[in-house]
Amino acid sequence: MDAVTPTESSPRILFIDVDGTILEHGSVIAPSTATAIRAVRERGHLVYLCTGRSAGDIHPDVAAIGFDGAITNGGAYATRGEEELFFHPMPRADVDRLTSYFEENGVHYFLQANQQVYASPGILGMMTSFLRMRAARRSEDLAHLGIDEDQQDLLNAVLTEAADRYLPVSEADRDHIAKAVFVSDRSDSVDQAQRALGERFHVIPGSMPMPGGSNGEISLRGTNKGAAIVEVLSILGLDAADAIGIGDSWNDVEMFQVCGTAVAMGGADPQLRALADHVTTGVLDDGVHNALATLGLL
Structure with missing residues:
Protein backbone atom coordinates (compact mmCIF):
# COMPACT_ATOMS: atom_id res chain seq x y z
CA MET A 1 0.00 0.00 0.00
CA ASP A 2 1.20 3.51 -0.74
CA ALA A 3 2.25 5.51 2.30
CA VAL A 4 -0.23 8.20 3.33
CA THR A 5 -0.39 10.77 6.07
CA PRO A 6 -2.32 9.33 9.05
CA THR A 7 -5.82 10.73 9.46
CA GLU A 8 -6.78 13.17 12.18
CA SER A 9 -8.02 11.71 15.46
CA SER A 10 -11.72 12.43 14.81
CA PRO A 11 -13.89 9.31 14.69
CA ARG A 12 -14.21 7.57 11.33
CA ILE A 13 -16.67 4.97 10.08
CA LEU A 14 -15.37 1.88 8.30
CA PHE A 15 -17.46 -0.22 5.91
CA ILE A 16 -15.78 -3.56 5.30
CA ASP A 17 -16.63 -6.38 2.91
CA VAL A 18 -16.57 -10.04 4.04
CA ASP A 19 -15.57 -12.51 1.30
CA GLY A 20 -12.16 -11.74 -0.12
CA THR A 21 -11.60 -9.05 2.51
CA ILE A 22 -12.14 -10.51 5.99
CA LEU A 23 -12.56 -14.12 4.84
CA GLU A 24 -10.37 -15.98 2.37
CA HIS A 25 -12.20 -18.66 0.38
CA GLY A 26 -15.23 -18.50 2.61
CA SER A 27 -13.80 -19.68 5.90
CA VAL A 28 -10.30 -18.49 6.91
CA ILE A 29 -9.50 -15.24 8.74
CA ALA A 30 -6.02 -13.88 9.37
CA PRO A 31 -5.61 -13.44 13.16
CA SER A 32 -4.45 -9.85 12.64
CA THR A 33 -7.78 -8.97 11.00
CA ALA A 34 -9.91 -9.59 14.09
CA THR A 35 -7.33 -7.90 16.32
CA ALA A 36 -7.19 -4.81 14.11
CA ILE A 37 -10.97 -4.41 13.83
CA ARG A 38 -11.40 -4.66 17.60
CA ALA A 39 -8.58 -2.16 18.16
CA VAL A 40 -10.19 0.33 15.76
CA ARG A 41 -13.48 0.11 17.63
CA GLU A 42 -11.69 0.51 20.97
CA ARG A 43 -10.25 3.79 19.66
CA GLY A 44 -13.78 5.10 19.11
CA HIS A 45 -14.21 4.47 15.38
CA LEU A 46 -17.30 2.70 14.01
CA VAL A 47 -16.99 -0.52 12.01
CA TYR A 48 -19.85 -1.83 9.86
CA LEU A 49 -19.88 -5.01 7.82
CA CYS A 50 -20.83 -4.32 4.20
CA THR A 51 -21.52 -7.57 2.39
CA GLY A 52 -23.52 -9.20 -0.36
CA ARG A 53 -24.32 -12.06 1.98
CA SER A 54 -27.59 -12.34 3.88
CA ALA A 55 -27.33 -11.64 7.60
CA GLY A 56 -28.04 -15.29 8.36
CA ASP A 57 -25.25 -16.45 6.04
CA ILE A 58 -22.41 -14.50 7.67
CA HIS A 59 -19.73 -16.89 8.91
CA PRO A 60 -19.88 -17.19 12.73
CA ASP A 61 -16.15 -16.45 13.02
CA VAL A 62 -16.78 -13.12 11.28
CA ALA A 63 -19.75 -12.26 13.50
CA ALA A 64 -17.66 -13.11 16.57
CA ILE A 65 -15.21 -10.29 15.78
CA GLY A 66 -17.85 -7.74 16.82
CA PHE A 67 -19.22 -4.83 14.77
CA ASP A 68 -21.27 -1.70 15.34
CA GLY A 69 -23.69 -2.61 12.57
CA ALA A 70 -24.03 -4.24 9.18
CA ILE A 71 -25.17 -3.66 5.63
CA THR A 72 -26.14 -7.01 4.13
CA ASN A 73 -27.75 -8.48 1.01
CA GLY A 74 -25.75 -6.13 -1.19
CA GLY A 75 -27.35 -3.04 0.33
CA ALA A 76 -30.95 -4.12 0.84
CA TYR A 77 -30.76 -4.44 4.62
CA ALA A 78 -28.98 -2.54 7.39
CA THR A 79 -28.73 -2.73 11.16
CA ARG A 80 -27.14 -0.74 13.99
CA GLY A 81 -26.43 -3.19 16.78
CA GLU A 82 -29.69 -5.12 17.12
CA GLU A 83 -31.76 -2.27 15.63
CA GLU A 84 -33.03 -2.57 12.06
CA LEU A 85 -32.28 0.63 10.18
CA PHE A 86 -34.00 -0.30 6.92
CA PHE A 87 -35.00 -3.20 4.68
CA HIS A 88 -35.69 -2.80 0.95
CA PRO A 89 -36.99 -6.16 -0.33
CA MET A 90 -37.74 -6.80 -3.99
CA PRO A 91 -41.41 -6.46 -4.95
CA ARG A 221 -31.44 -1.30 -9.84
CA GLY A 222 -30.55 1.35 -7.25
CA THR A 223 -30.04 -1.21 -4.49
CA ASN A 224 -26.31 -1.51 -3.86
CA LYS A 225 -23.71 -1.02 -1.15
CA GLY A 226 -23.11 2.61 -2.07
CA ALA A 227 -26.78 3.60 -1.82
CA ALA A 228 -27.04 1.76 1.50
CA ILE A 229 -23.96 3.52 2.89
CA VAL A 230 -25.43 6.91 1.96
CA GLU A 231 -28.65 5.99 3.76
CA VAL A 232 -26.82 4.70 6.84
CA LEU A 233 -24.63 7.81 7.01
CA SER A 234 -27.75 10.00 6.83
CA ILE A 235 -29.37 8.10 9.70
CA LEU A 236 -26.18 8.32 11.79
CA GLY A 237 -25.61 11.97 10.93
CA LEU A 238 -22.11 11.28 9.58
CA ASP A 239 -20.20 12.69 6.61
CA ALA A 240 -19.18 10.49 3.68
CA ALA A 241 -15.75 12.18 3.81
CA ASP A 242 -15.14 10.35 7.10
CA ALA A 243 -16.16 6.96 5.65
CA ILE A 244 -13.66 4.30 4.62
CA GLY A 245 -14.62 1.37 2.38
CA ILE A 246 -12.54 -1.80 2.10
CA GLY A 247 -13.42 -4.46 -0.47
CA ASP A 248 -12.32 -6.66 -3.33
CA SER A 249 -15.12 -7.39 -5.81
CA TRP A 250 -17.52 -5.75 -8.24
CA ASN A 251 -20.29 -5.33 -5.69
CA ASP A 252 -17.90 -2.93 -3.94
CA VAL A 253 -17.74 -0.41 -6.82
CA GLU A 254 -20.53 1.80 -5.49
CA MET A 255 -19.05 1.60 -1.99
CA PHE A 256 -15.78 2.97 -3.38
CA GLN A 257 -17.68 5.75 -5.15
CA VAL A 258 -19.38 7.13 -2.03
CA CYS A 259 -16.75 6.64 0.70
CA GLY A 260 -14.19 9.37 1.28
CA THR A 261 -11.43 6.73 1.22
CA ALA A 262 -11.55 3.48 -0.77
CA VAL A 263 -9.14 0.60 -0.13
CA ALA A 264 -8.86 -2.45 -2.40
CA MET A 265 -7.50 -5.75 -1.18
CA GLY A 266 -4.36 -7.06 -2.84
CA GLY A 267 -6.30 -9.86 -4.52
CA ALA A 268 -8.94 -7.57 -6.03
CA ASP A 269 -9.55 -7.40 -9.76
CA PRO A 270 -7.06 -4.98 -11.38
CA GLN A 271 -9.90 -2.80 -12.68
CA LEU A 272 -11.32 -2.49 -9.17
CA ARG A 273 -7.90 -1.70 -7.74
CA ALA A 274 -7.69 1.13 -10.25
CA LEU A 275 -10.79 2.71 -8.65
CA ALA A 276 -9.29 2.62 -5.15
CA ASP A 277 -7.40 5.34 -3.33
CA HIS A 278 -5.10 2.71 -1.82
CA VAL A 279 -4.31 -0.97 -2.34
CA THR A 280 -3.36 -3.10 0.63
CA THR A 281 -1.91 -6.62 0.84
CA GLY A 282 -3.82 -9.92 0.53
CA VAL A 283 -6.43 -11.28 2.91
CA LEU A 284 -4.08 -13.70 4.68
CA ASP A 285 -1.10 -11.37 4.45
CA ASP A 286 -2.53 -8.98 7.04
CA GLY A 287 -4.34 -6.91 4.41
CA VAL A 288 -7.00 -5.42 6.68
CA HIS A 289 -4.52 -4.73 9.49
CA ASN A 290 -2.06 -3.08 7.11
CA ALA A 291 -4.78 -0.89 5.62
CA LEU A 292 -6.02 0.31 9.00
CA ALA A 293 -2.50 0.93 10.27
CA THR A 294 -1.54 2.94 7.18
CA LEU A 295 -4.70 5.04 7.48
CA GLY A 296 -3.78 5.90 11.04
CA LEU A 297 -6.64 4.06 12.74
CA LEU A 298 -4.52 1.75 14.90
Missing part, protein backbone atom coordinates in the same frame (compact mmCIF):
# COMPACT_ATOMS: atom_id res chain seq x y z
CA ARG A 92 -43.03 -9.85 -5.38
CA ALA A 93 -43.50 -9.29 -9.13
CA ASP A 94 -39.76 -8.77 -9.57
CA VAL A 95 -38.92 -11.94 -7.65
CA ASP A 96 -41.34 -13.85 -9.87
CA ARG A 97 -39.78 -12.33 -12.98
CA LEU A 98 -36.30 -13.37 -11.89
CA THR A 99 -37.25 -16.93 -11.05
CA SER A 100 -39.12 -17.26 -14.36
CA TYR A 101 -36.05 -16.01 -16.21
CA PHE A 102 -33.77 -18.48 -14.40
CA GLU A 103 -36.07 -21.43 -14.98
CA GLU A 104 -36.75 -20.60 -18.64
CA ASN A 105 -32.99 -20.39 -19.30
CA GLY A 106 -31.93 -23.42 -17.27
CA VAL A 107 -29.98 -21.30 -14.75
CA HIS A 108 -29.52 -22.48 -11.15
CA TYR A 109 -30.04 -19.85 -8.48
CA PHE A 110 -30.26 -18.80 -4.84
CA LEU A 111 -32.81 -16.38 -3.38
CA GLN A 112 -31.63 -14.41 -0.35
CA ALA A 113 -33.89 -13.29 2.47
CA ASN A 114 -32.46 -11.49 5.46
CA GLN A 115 -31.83 -14.56 7.60
CA GLN A 116 -32.10 -17.41 5.10
CA VAL A 117 -30.86 -18.46 1.66
CA TYR A 118 -33.01 -20.67 -0.60
CA ALA A 119 -31.51 -22.95 -3.26
CA SER A 120 -33.05 -24.07 -6.55
CA PRO A 121 -33.14 -27.84 -7.23
CA GLY A 122 -29.81 -29.25 -8.35
CA ILE A 123 -27.65 -26.22 -7.64
CA LEU A 124 -25.59 -27.86 -4.90
CA GLY A 125 -24.85 -30.82 -7.13
CA MET A 126 -23.66 -28.42 -9.81
CA MET A 127 -21.46 -26.64 -7.27
CA THR A 128 -19.69 -29.79 -6.06
CA SER A 129 -16.55 -28.94 -8.01
CA PHE A 130 -16.56 -25.45 -6.54
CA LEU A 131 -17.01 -26.82 -3.02
CA ARG A 132 -14.17 -29.29 -3.51
CA MET A 133 -11.96 -26.46 -4.73
CA ARG A 134 -12.96 -24.34 -1.73
CA ALA A 135 -12.00 -27.18 0.65
CA ALA A 136 -8.62 -27.56 -1.07
CA ARG A 137 -7.97 -23.82 -0.89
CA ARG A 138 -9.02 -23.73 2.76
CA SER A 139 -6.40 -26.39 3.45
CA GLU A 140 -3.81 -24.23 1.67
CA ASP A 141 -4.95 -21.11 3.54
CA LEU A 142 -4.65 -22.84 6.91
CA ALA A 143 -1.20 -24.13 6.00
CA HIS A 144 -0.25 -20.53 5.12
CA LEU A 145 -1.21 -19.61 8.68
CA GLY A 146 0.70 -22.59 10.11
CA ILE A 147 -2.40 -24.70 10.81
CA ASP A 148 -2.67 -28.32 9.63
CA GLU A 149 -6.04 -30.00 9.03
CA ASP A 150 -6.91 -33.18 7.17
CA GLN A 151 -8.12 -32.21 3.68
CA GLN A 152 -10.73 -34.99 3.48
CA ASP A 153 -12.19 -33.86 6.80
CA LEU A 154 -12.29 -30.33 5.44
CA LEU A 155 -14.04 -31.47 2.26
CA ASN A 156 -16.64 -33.41 4.24
CA ALA A 157 -17.24 -30.40 6.48
CA VAL A 158 -17.67 -28.04 3.50
CA LEU A 159 -20.11 -30.36 1.71
CA THR A 160 -22.13 -30.99 4.87
CA GLU A 161 -22.27 -27.29 5.70
CA ALA A 162 -23.55 -26.43 2.22
CA ALA A 163 -26.22 -29.13 2.33
CA ASP A 164 -27.42 -27.96 5.76
CA ARG A 165 -27.26 -24.22 5.15
CA TYR A 166 -29.78 -23.78 2.32
CA LEU A 167 -33.52 -24.42 2.24
CA PRO A 168 -35.44 -25.41 -0.92
CA VAL A 169 -36.51 -22.42 -3.00
CA SER A 170 -40.09 -23.70 -2.83
CA GLU A 171 -40.12 -22.66 0.85
CA ALA A 172 -39.08 -19.06 0.19
CA ASP A 173 -41.32 -16.19 1.28
CA ARG A 174 -41.27 -14.22 -1.95
CA ASP A 175 -42.42 -11.05 -0.22
CA HIS A 176 -39.14 -10.87 1.73
CA ILE A 177 -36.46 -11.57 -0.90
CA ALA A 178 -33.61 -9.08 -1.12
CA LYS A 179 -31.27 -10.47 -3.77
CA ALA A 180 -30.59 -13.36 -6.14
CA VAL A 181 -27.37 -15.20 -6.98
CA PHE A 182 -27.14 -17.43 -10.05
CA VAL A 183 -24.76 -20.12 -11.26
CA SER A 184 -24.56 -21.40 -14.82
CA ASP A 185 -22.42 -23.77 -16.82
CA ARG A 186 -22.42 -21.13 -19.58
CA SER A 187 -19.56 -18.65 -19.70
CA ASP A 188 -21.83 -15.83 -20.96
CA SER A 189 -24.62 -16.07 -18.36
CA VAL A 190 -23.82 -12.68 -16.80
CA ASP A 191 -23.86 -10.89 -20.18
CA GLN A 192 -27.08 -12.67 -21.10
CA ALA A 193 -28.76 -11.68 -17.83
CA GLN A 194 -27.61 -8.08 -18.22
CA ARG A 195 -29.20 -7.90 -21.67
CA ALA A 196 -32.46 -9.48 -20.56
CA LEU A 197 -32.86 -7.83 -17.13
CA GLY A 198 -30.64 -4.77 -17.03
CA GLU A 199 -33.32 -2.11 -17.36
CA ARG A 200 -34.89 -3.13 -14.04
CA PHE A 201 -32.12 -5.01 -12.25
CA HIS A 202 -28.48 -4.47 -11.27
CA VAL A 203 -26.63 -7.53 -12.66
CA ILE A 204 -22.92 -7.95 -11.85
CA PRO A 205 -20.39 -10.81 -11.98
CA GLY A 206 -20.33 -12.94 -8.84
CA SER A 207 -17.29 -13.64 -6.70
CA MET A 208 -17.42 -17.45 -6.60
CA PRO A 209 -14.25 -18.80 -8.29
CA MET A 210 -16.05 -21.50 -10.29
CA PRO A 211 -13.84 -23.96 -12.19
CA GLY A 212 -16.12 -23.54 -15.23
CA GLY A 213 -19.19 -21.59 -16.30
CA SER A 214 -20.04 -18.30 -14.62
CA ASN A 215 -22.03 -16.79 -11.79
CA GLY A 216 -23.61 -13.46 -10.97
CA GLU A 217 -25.54 -11.38 -8.46
CA ILE A 218 -28.82 -9.57 -9.10
CA SER A 219 -30.42 -6.79 -7.06
CA LEU A 220 -32.99 -4.18 -7.92
Whole structure:
Protein backbone atom coordinates (compact mmCIF):
# COMPACT_ATOMS: atom_id res chain seq x y z
CA MET A 1 0.00 0.00 0.00
CA ASP A 2 1.20 3.51 -0.74
CA ALA A 3 2.25 5.51 2.30
CA VAL A 4 -0.23 8.20 3.33
CA THR A 5 -0.39 10.77 6.07
CA PRO A 6 -2.32 9.33 9.05
CA THR A 7 -5.82 10.73 9.46
CA GLU A 8 -6.78 13.17 12.18
CA SER A 9 -8.02 11.71 15.46
CA SER A 10 -11.72 12.43 14.81
CA PRO A 11 -13.89 9.31 14.69
CA ARG A 12 -14.21 7.57 11.33
CA ILE A 13 -16.67 4.97 10.08
CA LEU A 14 -15.37 1.88 8.30
CA PHE A 15 -17.46 -0.22 5.91
CA ILE A 16 -15.78 -3.56 5.30
CA ASP A 17 -16.63 -6.38 2.91
CA VAL A 18 -16.57 -10.04 4.04
CA ASP A 19 -15.57 -12.51 1.30
CA GLY A 20 -12.16 -11.74 -0.12
CA THR A 21 -11.60 -9.05 2.51
CA ILE A 22 -12.14 -10.51 5.99
CA LEU A 23 -12.56 -14.12 4.84
CA GLU A 24 -10.37 -15.98 2.37
CA HIS A 25 -12.20 -18.66 0.38
CA GLY A 26 -15.23 -18.50 2.61
CA SER A 27 -13.80 -19.68 5.90
CA VAL A 28 -10.30 -18.49 6.91
CA ILE A 29 -9.50 -15.24 8.74
CA ALA A 30 -6.02 -13.88 9.37
CA PRO A 31 -5.61 -13.44 13.16
CA SER A 32 -4.45 -9.85 12.64
CA THR A 33 -7.78 -8.97 11.00
CA ALA A 34 -9.91 -9.59 14.09
CA THR A 35 -7.33 -7.90 16.32
CA ALA A 36 -7.19 -4.81 14.11
CA ILE A 37 -10.97 -4.41 13.83
CA ARG A 38 -11.40 -4.66 17.60
CA ALA A 39 -8.58 -2.16 18.16
CA VAL A 40 -10.19 0.33 15.76
CA ARG A 41 -13.48 0.11 17.63
CA GLU A 42 -11.69 0.51 20.97
CA ARG A 43 -10.25 3.79 19.66
CA GLY A 44 -13.78 5.10 19.11
CA HIS A 45 -14.21 4.47 15.38
CA LEU A 46 -17.30 2.70 14.01
CA VAL A 47 -16.99 -0.52 12.01
CA TYR A 48 -19.85 -1.83 9.86
CA LEU A 49 -19.88 -5.01 7.82
CA CYS A 50 -20.83 -4.32 4.20
CA THR A 51 -21.52 -7.57 2.39
CA GLY A 52 -23.52 -9.20 -0.36
CA ARG A 53 -24.32 -12.06 1.98
CA SER A 54 -27.59 -12.34 3.88
CA ALA A 55 -27.33 -11.64 7.60
CA GLY A 56 -28.04 -15.29 8.36
CA ASP A 57 -25.25 -16.45 6.04
CA ILE A 58 -22.41 -14.50 7.67
CA HIS A 59 -19.73 -16.89 8.91
CA PRO A 60 -19.88 -17.19 12.73
CA ASP A 61 -16.15 -16.45 13.02
CA VAL A 62 -16.78 -13.12 11.28
CA ALA A 63 -19.75 -12.26 13.50
CA ALA A 64 -17.66 -13.11 16.57
CA ILE A 65 -15.21 -10.29 15.78
CA GLY A 66 -17.85 -7.74 16.82
CA PHE A 67 -19.22 -4.83 14.77
CA ASP A 68 -21.27 -1.70 15.34
CA GLY A 69 -23.69 -2.61 12.57
CA ALA A 70 -24.03 -4.24 9.18
CA ILE A 71 -25.17 -3.66 5.63
CA THR A 72 -26.14 -7.01 4.13
CA ASN A 73 -27.75 -8.48 1.01
CA GLY A 74 -25.75 -6.13 -1.19
CA GLY A 75 -27.35 -3.04 0.33
CA ALA A 76 -30.95 -4.12 0.84
CA TYR A 77 -30.76 -4.44 4.62
CA ALA A 78 -28.98 -2.54 7.39
CA THR A 79 -28.73 -2.73 11.16
CA ARG A 80 -27.14 -0.74 13.99
CA GLY A 81 -26.43 -3.19 16.78
CA GLU A 82 -29.69 -5.12 17.12
CA GLU A 83 -31.76 -2.27 15.63
CA GLU A 84 -33.03 -2.57 12.06
CA LEU A 85 -32.28 0.63 10.18
CA PHE A 86 -34.00 -0.30 6.92
CA PHE A 87 -35.00 -3.20 4.68
CA HIS A 88 -35.69 -2.80 0.95
CA PRO A 89 -36.99 -6.16 -0.33
CA MET A 90 -37.74 -6.80 -3.99
CA PRO A 91 -41.41 -6.46 -4.95
CA ARG A 92 -43.03 -9.85 -5.38
CA ALA A 93 -43.50 -9.29 -9.13
CA ASP A 94 -39.76 -8.77 -9.57
CA VAL A 95 -38.92 -11.94 -7.65
CA ASP A 96 -41.34 -13.85 -9.87
CA ARG A 97 -39.78 -12.33 -12.98
CA LEU A 98 -36.30 -13.37 -11.89
CA THR A 99 -37.25 -16.93 -11.05
CA SER A 100 -39.12 -17.26 -14.36
CA TYR A 101 -36.05 -16.01 -16.21
CA PHE A 102 -33.77 -18.48 -14.40
CA GLU A 103 -36.07 -21.43 -14.98
CA GLU A 104 -36.75 -20.60 -18.64
CA ASN A 105 -32.99 -20.39 -19.30
CA GLY A 106 -31.93 -23.42 -17.27
CA VAL A 107 -29.98 -21.30 -14.75
CA HIS A 108 -29.52 -22.48 -11.15
CA TYR A 109 -30.04 -19.85 -8.48
CA PHE A 110 -30.26 -18.80 -4.84
CA LEU A 111 -32.81 -16.38 -3.38
CA GLN A 112 -31.63 -14.41 -0.35
CA ALA A 113 -33.89 -13.29 2.47
CA ASN A 114 -32.46 -11.49 5.46
CA GLN A 115 -31.83 -14.56 7.60
CA GLN A 116 -32.10 -17.41 5.10
CA VAL A 117 -30.86 -18.46 1.66
CA TYR A 118 -33.01 -20.67 -0.60
CA ALA A 119 -31.51 -22.95 -3.26
CA SER A 120 -33.05 -24.07 -6.55
CA PRO A 121 -33.14 -27.84 -7.23
CA GLY A 122 -29.81 -29.25 -8.35
CA ILE A 123 -27.65 -26.22 -7.64
CA LEU A 124 -25.59 -27.86 -4.90
CA GLY A 125 -24.85 -30.82 -7.13
CA MET A 126 -23.66 -28.42 -9.81
CA MET A 127 -21.46 -26.64 -7.27
CA THR A 128 -19.69 -29.79 -6.06
CA SER A 129 -16.55 -28.94 -8.01
CA PHE A 130 -16.56 -25.45 -6.54
CA LEU A 131 -17.01 -26.82 -3.02
CA ARG A 132 -14.17 -29.29 -3.51
CA MET A 133 -11.96 -26.46 -4.73
CA ARG A 134 -12.96 -24.34 -1.73
CA ALA A 135 -12.00 -27.18 0.65
CA ALA A 136 -8.62 -27.56 -1.07
CA ARG A 137 -7.97 -23.82 -0.89
CA ARG A 138 -9.02 -23.73 2.76
CA SER A 139 -6.40 -26.39 3.45
CA GLU A 140 -3.81 -24.23 1.67
CA ASP A 141 -4.95 -21.11 3.54
CA LEU A 142 -4.65 -22.84 6.91
CA ALA A 143 -1.20 -24.13 6.00
CA HIS A 144 -0.25 -20.53 5.12
CA LEU A 145 -1.21 -19.61 8.68
CA GLY A 146 0.70 -22.59 10.11
CA ILE A 147 -2.40 -24.70 10.81
CA ASP A 148 -2.67 -28.32 9.63
CA GLU A 149 -6.04 -30.00 9.03
CA ASP A 150 -6.91 -33.18 7.17
CA GLN A 151 -8.12 -32.21 3.68
CA GLN A 152 -10.73 -34.99 3.48
CA ASP A 153 -12.19 -33.86 6.80
CA LEU A 154 -12.29 -30.33 5.44
CA LEU A 155 -14.04 -31.47 2.26
CA ASN A 156 -16.64 -33.41 4.24
CA ALA A 157 -17.24 -30.40 6.48
CA VAL A 158 -17.67 -28.04 3.50
CA LEU A 159 -20.11 -30.36 1.71
CA THR A 160 -22.13 -30.99 4.87
CA GLU A 161 -22.27 -27.29 5.70
CA ALA A 162 -23.55 -26.43 2.22
CA ALA A 163 -26.22 -29.13 2.33
CA ASP A 164 -27.42 -27.96 5.76
CA ARG A 165 -27.26 -24.22 5.15
CA TYR A 166 -29.78 -23.78 2.32
CA LEU A 167 -33.52 -24.42 2.24
CA PRO A 168 -35.44 -25.41 -0.92
CA VAL A 169 -36.51 -22.42 -3.00
CA SER A 170 -40.09 -23.70 -2.83
CA GLU A 171 -40.12 -22.66 0.85
CA ALA A 172 -39.08 -19.06 0.19
CA ASP A 173 -41.32 -16.19 1.28
CA ARG A 174 -41.27 -14.22 -1.95
CA ASP A 175 -42.42 -11.05 -0.22
CA HIS A 176 -39.14 -10.87 1.73
CA ILE A 177 -36.46 -11.57 -0.90
CA ALA A 178 -33.61 -9.08 -1.12
CA LYS A 179 -31.27 -10.47 -3.77
CA ALA A 180 -30.59 -13.36 -6.14
CA VAL A 181 -27.37 -15.20 -6.98
CA PHE A 182 -27.14 -17.43 -10.05
CA VAL A 183 -24.76 -20.12 -11.26
CA SER A 184 -24.56 -21.40 -14.82
CA ASP A 185 -22.42 -23.77 -16.82
CA ARG A 186 -22.42 -21.13 -19.58
CA SER A 187 -19.56 -18.65 -19.70
CA ASP A 188 -21.83 -15.83 -20.96
CA SER A 189 -24.62 -16.07 -18.36
CA VAL A 190 -23.82 -12.68 -16.80
CA ASP A 191 -23.86 -10.89 -20.18
CA GLN A 192 -27.08 -12.67 -21.10
CA ALA A 193 -28.76 -11.68 -17.83
CA GLN A 194 -27.61 -8.08 -18.22
CA ARG A 195 -29.20 -7.90 -21.67
CA ALA A 196 -32.46 -9.48 -20.56
CA LEU A 197 -32.86 -7.83 -17.13
CA GLY A 198 -30.64 -4.77 -17.03
CA GLU A 199 -33.32 -2.11 -17.36
CA ARG A 200 -34.89 -3.13 -14.04
CA PHE A 201 -32.12 -5.01 -12.25
CA HIS A 202 -28.48 -4.47 -11.27
CA VAL A 203 -26.63 -7.53 -12.66
CA ILE A 204 -22.92 -7.95 -11.85
CA PRO A 205 -20.39 -10.81 -11.98
CA GLY A 206 -20.33 -12.94 -8.84
CA SER A 207 -17.29 -13.64 -6.70
CA MET A 208 -17.42 -17.45 -6.60
CA PRO A 209 -14.25 -18.80 -8.29
CA MET A 210 -16.05 -21.50 -10.29
CA PRO A 211 -13.84 -23.96 -12.19
CA GLY A 212 -16.12 -23.54 -15.23
CA GLY A 213 -19.19 -21.59 -16.30
CA SER A 214 -20.04 -18.30 -14.62
CA ASN A 215 -22.03 -16.79 -11.79
CA GLY A 216 -23.61 -13.46 -10.97
CA GLU A 217 -25.54 -11.38 -8.46
CA ILE A 218 -28.82 -9.57 -9.10
CA SER A 219 -30.42 -6.79 -7.06
CA LEU A 220 -32.99 -4.18 -7.92
CA ARG A 221 -31.44 -1.30 -9.84
CA GLY A 222 -30.55 1.35 -7.25
CA THR A 223 -30.04 -1.21 -4.49
CA ASN A 224 -26.31 -1.51 -3.86
CA LYS A 225 -23.71 -1.02 -1.15
CA GLY A 226 -23.11 2.61 -2.07
CA ALA A 227 -26.78 3.60 -1.82
CA ALA A 228 -27.04 1.76 1.50
CA ILE A 229 -23.96 3.52 2.89
CA VAL A 230 -25.43 6.91 1.96
CA GLU A 231 -28.65 5.99 3.76
CA VAL A 232 -26.82 4.70 6.84
CA LEU A 233 -24.63 7.81 7.01
CA SER A 234 -27.75 10.00 6.83
CA ILE A 235 -29.37 8.10 9.70
CA LEU A 236 -26.18 8.32 11.79
CA GLY A 237 -25.61 11.97 10.93
CA LEU A 238 -22.11 11.28 9.58
CA ASP A 239 -20.20 12.69 6.61
CA ALA A 240 -19.18 10.49 3.68
CA ALA A 241 -15.75 12.18 3.81
CA ASP A 242 -15.14 10.35 7.10
CA ALA A 243 -16.16 6.96 5.65
CA ILE A 244 -13.66 4.30 4.62
CA GLY A 245 -14.62 1.37 2.38
CA ILE A 246 -12.54 -1.80 2.10
CA GLY A 247 -13.42 -4.46 -0.47
CA ASP A 248 -12.32 -6.66 -3.33
CA SER A 249 -15.12 -7.39 -5.81
CA TRP A 250 -17.52 -5.75 -8.24
CA ASN A 251 -20.29 -5.33 -5.69
CA ASP A 252 -17.90 -2.93 -3.94
CA VAL A 253 -17.74 -0.41 -6.82
CA GLU A 254 -20.53 1.80 -5.49
CA MET A 255 -19.05 1.60 -1.99
CA PHE A 256 -15.78 2.97 -3.38
CA GLN A 257 -17.68 5.75 -5.15
CA VAL A 258 -19.38 7.13 -2.03
CA CYS A 259 -16.75 6.64 0.70
CA GLY A 260 -14.19 9.37 1.28
CA THR A 261 -11.43 6.73 1.22
CA ALA A 262 -11.55 3.48 -0.77
CA VAL A 263 -9.14 0.60 -0.13
CA ALA A 264 -8.86 -2.45 -2.40
CA MET A 265 -7.50 -5.75 -1.18
CA GLY A 266 -4.36 -7.06 -2.84
CA GLY A 267 -6.30 -9.86 -4.52
CA ALA A 268 -8.94 -7.57 -6.03
CA ASP A 269 -9.55 -7.40 -9.76
CA PRO A 270 -7.06 -4.98 -11.38
CA GLN A 271 -9.90 -2.80 -12.68
CA LEU A 272 -11.32 -2.49 -9.17
CA ARG A 273 -7.90 -1.70 -7.74
CA ALA A 274 -7.69 1.13 -10.25
CA LEU A 275 -10.79 2.71 -8.65
CA ALA A 276 -9.29 2.62 -5.15
CA ASP A 277 -7.40 5.34 -3.33
CA HIS A 278 -5.10 2.71 -1.82
CA VAL A 279 -4.31 -0.97 -2.34
CA THR A 280 -3.36 -3.10 0.63
CA THR A 281 -1.91 -6.62 0.84
CA GLY A 282 -3.82 -9.92 0.53
CA VAL A 283 -6.43 -11.28 2.91
CA LEU A 284 -4.08 -13.70 4.68
CA ASP A 285 -1.10 -11.37 4.45
CA ASP A 286 -2.53 -8.98 7.04
CA GLY A 287 -4.34 -6.91 4.41
CA VAL A 288 -7.00 -5.42 6.68
CA HIS A 289 -4.52 -4.73 9.49
CA ASN A 290 -2.06 -3.08 7.11
CA ALA A 291 -4.78 -0.89 5.62
CA LEU A 292 -6.02 0.31 9.00
CA ALA A 293 -2.50 0.93 10.27
CA THR A 294 -1.54 2.94 7.18
CA LEU A 295 -4.70 5.04 7.48
CA GLY A 296 -3.78 5.90 11.04
CA LEU A 297 -6.64 4.06 12.74
CA LEU A 298 -4.52 1.75 14.90
